[in-house]
Amino acid sequence: MTQTTLITNVEDKVMTIILNRPEVLNAYNYTMHAELLAAFDQADEDDEVRVIILTGAGRGFCAGMDLSAGADTFNRADNTNIESHRDGGGELTQRIFRCRKPVIAAINGPATGVGLTMTLACDFRLASEASKMGFVFVQRGIAPDACSSWFTPRIVGISKALDWFLTGRVFSAQEAFEGGLVSELLAPGDLLPRAHEIARSIADKTSAVSAAIVRRLLWQMLGAADPGDAFRKESMALYYMGGAADSREGVSSFLEKRAAQFTMSVANDFPDFLDD
Secondary structure (H helix, E strand, C coil), X not given: CCCCCEEXXXXXXXXXXXXXXXXXXXXXXXXXXXXXXXXXXXXXXXXXXXXXXXXXXXXXXXXXXXXXXXXXXXXXXXXXXXXXXXXXHHHHHHHHHCCCCCEEEEECCCEECHHHHCCCCCXXXXXXXXXXXXXCHHHHCCCCCCCHHHHHHHHHCHHHHHHHXXXXXXXXXXXXXXXXXXXXXXXXXXXXXXXXXXXXXXXXXXXXXXXXXHHHHHHHHCCCCCHHHHHHHHHHHHHHHHCCHHHHHHHHHHHCCCCCCCCCCHHHHCCHHHHC
């Protein structure tokens, strides 16, 4: 697929996805939406990709939805109905949620609206000290998008989520860090090196299938009603991996004091029971 709004590259088992509309602070449009979905599909299908880094070109991460269409930017009444309509941002965050590779958001500049909510399904959110963020929906007269009403209270708690969503105010990277929205706050020049450092620690030292299982279990269990749900799924995963090649290699390499050489493939060996 030819890309017009993204730059993607794979190097040393890390796929970097760069939002590439710097002239409009990487504002989100439907072309970017389709290209992001395709990029995550490609990452899942390619066993040479172990980790994904998502960042922006130029001085912005993503300024939210492209508003160049004017007052009817969010009007979908002409081609759908209220029951069948599904939000594009939600399609993206659900795709990231289902991704079998760890995802690191490196928020290098302004991130508002869907430009911020798209990062909520990422496993790491790192931010430049120069970035600003906002869940600005009420100031645009619209509703939250991208499953953010599910993700945000789970990440930062209901009180902080209500503060940010009800005011729609833009807040600093420092406030985002103090509120738990981002895990690390970095100088602009240190942001991508740190993202790559985390990516390397995963790509070089872990089983791809084990990492995919961990990611799926932790996200799934956020919505579990009882620890028994985790008990059932973890028991199944332990049974599945316990007799598999990566488990034997993990134990053998530890006992032999050498680097592990894991061989199992996420594309071929991810257990179907975790997709339930």
